[in-house]
Amino acid sequence: MPLNFSKNFDWPLLFIIFIILAAGILILASVSAAFSQEKIGNPYYFLKGQILKGLIPGLILAIFAFGIKLNFIKKFSLILLITNLILMGLVFLPNLGIKRLGAVRWLNLGLVSLQPSEFLKLTSVLYFAAWLSSKQKRSKKESLIAFLFICAFIGLFLILQPDISTLGIIILVSILMYFAAGNPLWHSLLMIVGGGLLGFLIIKFEPYRLNRILAFLNPEKYPTTIGYQIKQALIAVGSGEIFGVGLGMSRQKFGFLPQSISDSIFAIFAEETGFIGCAILILFFLILFWRGFKIAKEQKDEFSKLLAFGITSWIMLQTLINIASITKLLPLMGVPLPFVSYGGSALVSELIGVGFLLNISKS
Secondary structure, eight states: OOOOTTTTOOOOHHHHHHHHHHHHHHHHHHHHHHHHHHTOEEEEEOHHIIIIIIIIIHHHHHHHHHSSHHHHHHHHHHHHHHHHHHHHTTTTTTTEEEEEEEEEEEEEEOEEEEEEHHHHHHHHHHHHHHHHTTTOOOOOOHHHHHHHHHHHHHHHHHHHOOOOOHHHHHHHHHHHHHTTTTTOOHHHHHHHHHHHHHHHHHTTTTTHHHOOOOOOOOOOGSSSTTTTHHHHOOOHHHHTTTTTTTTOSTTTTTTSSSSTTTHHHHHHHHHHHHHHHHHHHHHHHHHHHHHHHHHHHHSSSHHHHHHHHHHHHHHHHHHHHHHHHHSSOOOOOOOOOTTTOOOOOHHHHHHHHHHHHHHHHHO
């Protein structure tokens, strides 16, 4: 599979991705050493896992995504989505599904575990880009009904796991893509309102989700229970001040902050590098978003435009939600920070998405 670099190839995007990946590996090395030693007895266990099960396969598949013909992906996007949904269903089978933290989201594949919901973010973007760009004639009403049906079908798998944070990201990205495809704004606003009401019902009938809202509103009232994680995250962020306490010098990573290598890793990054480090990392992400949306804007092909827009929107929303959750601008959502948080499935999916973005940029 030849790798062609045309004059339109987005070198700045490639450069910024490698910087963010390097920063992610560096901070994970700092954060995970103590945790790995305590849990496994090997200070490099989680770092090696991220490299061997996330970074390396992710880069290989990103190169594949970069070289493949986009028309081929468009043609088989439905098959990719259906395959992903089948994998989502397999997590409920005995001996295959792995239950962690009260949710069944992982598949036991022997040497590795796979989280299909992370790949669903990508395959749903691929499918919606193909579906919304198709030349099939549909009325606006038919388009809206069909779109809602597809979203509901995908959402059912995530509600059963449950993985409401991933569901929220997929639905929001899908609605943005639906609007970007030229559909009426009031359709999107109606879906956002309807999604908000559905989210309210989901929160109301699940105590642990309601607890996240209560902890967000008043963490000081629950310092040792439901407000513990956000309190410890804010302590970490505040301790970093302007310049940070130094790489490897975090105190919060020593058993104080839950999920320190995954969802809460930005708090440790803030503690060790301070406001300056956080500002630089956020700037890198902003450059990534700018390049991604620029690529989308420059495309004449509707599928390429929507695919670039969807991938960029997904990474942007997930980044904003993670950082806003950890800094108490939003309730804790439990989503990883792209390219930084520990998690092989998430990193592989994100790198494949970047591979497609770079592929689109050269067209």
